[in-house]
Amino acid sequence: MSEELxxxxxxxxxxxxxxxxxxxxxxxxxxxxxxxxxxxxxxxADTELHGLEPIAQAxxxxxxxxxxxxxxxxxxxxxxxxxxxxxxxxxxxAFRASVEYAYLxxxxxxxxxxxxEPTVSGHDAxxxxxxxxxxxxxxxxxxxxxxxxxxxxxxxxxxxxxYGIPASDVRELSGHLAxxxxxxxxxxxxxAGIEAALTDKVTREHDDELRVFLSEARLVKDAFEIGELQKxxxxxxxxxxxxxxxxxxxxxxxxxxxxxxxxxxxxxxxNDIGYGSICASxxxxxxxxxxxxDGPVRSGDLLLLDAGVETHSLYTxxxxxxxxxxxxxxxxxxxxxDAVYEAQEAGIAAVKPGAKYRDFHDAAQRVLAEKLVEWGxxxxxxxxxxxxxxxxxxxxxGTGHMLGLDVxxxxxxxxxxxxxxxxxxxxxxxxxPGLYFQADDLTVPQEYRGIGVRIEDDILVTEDGNRNLSxxxxxxxxxxxxxxxxLKG
Numbered sequence: 001m002s003e004e005l006x007x008x009x010x011x012x013x014x015x016x017x018x019x020x021x022x023x024x025x026x027x028x029x030x031x032x033x034x035x036x037x038x039x040x041x042x043x044x045a046d047t048e049l050h051g052l053e054p055i056a057q058a059x060x061x062x063x064x065x066x067x068x069x070x071x072x073x074x075x076x077x078x079x080x081x082x083x084x085x086x087x088x089x090x091x092x093x094a095f096r097a098s099v100e101y102a103y104l105x106x107x108x109x110x111x112x113x114x115x116x117e118p119t120v121s122g123h124d125a126x127x128x129x130x131x132x133x134x135x136x137x138x139x140x141x142x143x144x145x146x147x148x149x150x151x152x153x154x155x156x157x158x159x160x161x162x163y164g165i166p167a168s169d170v171r172e173l174s175g176h177l178a179x180x181x182x183x184x185x186x187x188x189x190x191x192a193g194i195e196a197a198l199t200d201k202v203t204r205e206h207d208d209e210l211r212v213f214l215s216e217a218r219l220v221k222d223a224f225e226i227g228e229l230q231k232x233x234x235x236x237x238x239x240x241x242x243x244x245x246x247x248x249x250x251x252x253x254x255x256x257x258x259x260x261x262x263x264x265x266x267x268x269x270x271n272d273i274g275y276g277s278i279c280a281s282x283x284x285x286x287x288x289x290x291x292x293x294d295g296p297v298r299s300g301d302l303l304l305l306d307a308g309v310e311t312h313s314l315y316t317x318x319x320x321x322x323x324x325x326x327x328x329x330x331x332x333x334x335x336x337x338d339a340v341y342e343a344q345e346a347g348i349a350a351v352k353p354g355a356k357y358r359d360f361h362d363a364a365q366r367v368l369a370e371k372l373v374e375w376g377x378x379x380x381x382x383x384x385x386x387x388x389x390x391x392x393x394x395x396x397x398g399t400g401h402m403l404g405l406d407v408x409x410x411x412x413x414x415x416x417x418x419x420x421x422x423x424x425x426x427x428x429x430x431x432x433p434g435l436y437f438q439a440d441d442l443t444v445p446q447e448y449r450g451i452g453v454r455i456e457d458d459i460l461v462t463e464d465g466n467r468n469l470s471x472x473x474x475x476x477x478x479x480x481x482x483x484x485x486x487l488k489g
Contacts, residue, residue: 032142040141047152052161055106057224057313062164064104064217069116069123071213075183077123078198079104080191081112090144094272098190099405100214102314107163109153111170113194118182127163128170131156173197185210208412215412218404220426225404226460228315229428230469232270233458235309236317237472239265243305244487247297247325255279255293262307270309274316275407278306281325285452286436288397299326302333304452308407318407318430319470320456327484329477332447336435337477340453343367343433344475347399351431351459351466355423361399364433368395371435377444394437394444400430403458425463432456 055061068077081097097108105114111130116123132155133140133147141148156167174197177184184201186194187210195202221229239262243250250257258279266273276291284290285304297303303325308317322337324330329337347364366382369391373380378390385391402409402418410418434454437444458469474483 041136049158054164057106058164060222060224061106065125074118075185077116078186079114080194082190084110100187105163113173125165127165127167128173129159129167131169211412215410216417218410220424221428228311228313232309232311232315232317233469235269236319244484250297255281255295259293266309271312272310274308274310280304283439283450286438301325304454314405316407318403320454322453334477336451337453339371340433340435340455344431344455347431353423353425357419357421360431364399394435399433403428403430423461425461427461429459430456431459
């Protein structure tokens with residue numbers, strides 16, 4: 001990685017405003033001569049783009065903004081994308097726009113802000129962005145975030161064509177907001193500078209209402225979102241196939257080989273992974289969020305792979321399969337796997353319009369409780385086990401969650417509209433029961449200890465039932481073995 005111009009490194013100096021650049025040109029920082037600064041101003045071709053196509057979801061984002069406008073008439077609404085976050089010293093984490101901002105604009109650039117200004121008939125939307133780097137004052141090559149360093153960005157005129165929203169310079173927004181009057185709501189937690197400009201104009205309660213509305217708006221997916229989720233799942237299926245093909249190499253190295261293999265698919269076909277991949281082999285499968293992925297991969301063990309590709313539009317899949325590393329389940333592994341499969345089948349069958357959201361969880365939990373009683377691991381009857389939640393020692397987690405721009409989407413929706421709500425066509429959720437017998441659990445026979453199984457699929461609620469978006473991956477134990485044999489063969 002090249003170094004930027006900084007006072008400590010006089011060959012190049014970073015700037016955040018026009019004034020420091022002028023000071024450097026006057027000799028405050030050696031290495032930037034007047035002649036070089038003057039040379040860098042000219043000799044550049046005009047690269048302005050014309051006739052750009054709008055993003056694929058432009059009509060959907062417009063409809064989402066209209067719904068937001070209708071919900072909060074007469075109020076100014078401010079939705080920031082967020083800023084770069086430092087990883088270490090002078091390097092940053094890869095930027096991911098806030099979910100609310102991406103949902104309403106389709107834009108993903110740092111420092112962007114969507115503002116809805118109230119009008120008599122609704123709101124006027126403006127997207128505030130950084131314009132092209134200024135070549136006259138040297139910003140494009142002296143500023144660490146200048147285009148010479150980090151790449152070209154859209155001009156404001158180009159952004160208007162792409163996102164279908166009037167665009168303005170974000171550097172003027174804080175002053176504008178500080179002078180504005182009337183009620184304001186802002187999505188908090190993404191841009192401290194924007195929040196500071198609105199300190200005297202917003203209340204936590206009003207801002208929470210805005211965030212809740214935007215979370216609940218995502219409960220039912222539109223056609224574009226469903227298409228993106230299917231795209232994410234399809235890439236994820238291919239990523240799982242990639243992993244099966246390299247299991248012999250993973251045995252020679254570690255879970256990291258599996259993690260890296262799936263990540264390659266995510267980066268080639270999408271934006272990234274949607275969350276930290278869980279590549280849990282052997283007893284690590286009993287740790288629900290095992291993301292260290294530094295353990296051995298051994299023949300005879302199970303591999304619990306929980307991973308999802310995130311599309312370029314930021315929608316993510318979330319799929320889990322528990323695979324025998326050598327391609328064949330042992331008798332006990334198969335018994336436990338088949339029990340989880342049976343529970344998942346019951347859960348998926350309960351996903352349909354008009355059903356309670358909790359129904360699929362209850363259906364899956366009942367099957368798991370029945371199996372635990374049948375195996376003599378917990379004293380029945382089943383109704384007693386469910387009433388006291390005794391099965392949770394080995395099932396641990398809920399059976400699913402909403403899916404979308406966040407892997408756990410719609411997280412701040414009200415209880416009455418989400419977990420106590422009713423399923424509707426267009427909702428997309430995971431169904432993911434599991435059984436986990438910890439390696440140190442003395443309440444189960446020794447042969448059970450260290451076995452963890454989870455099966456997870458992404459289920460779309462349809463008008464007449466549901467559709468398994470991840471049906472491209474086998475689930476039944478015999479089908480899994482045949483699939484693995486074919487890929488390894």
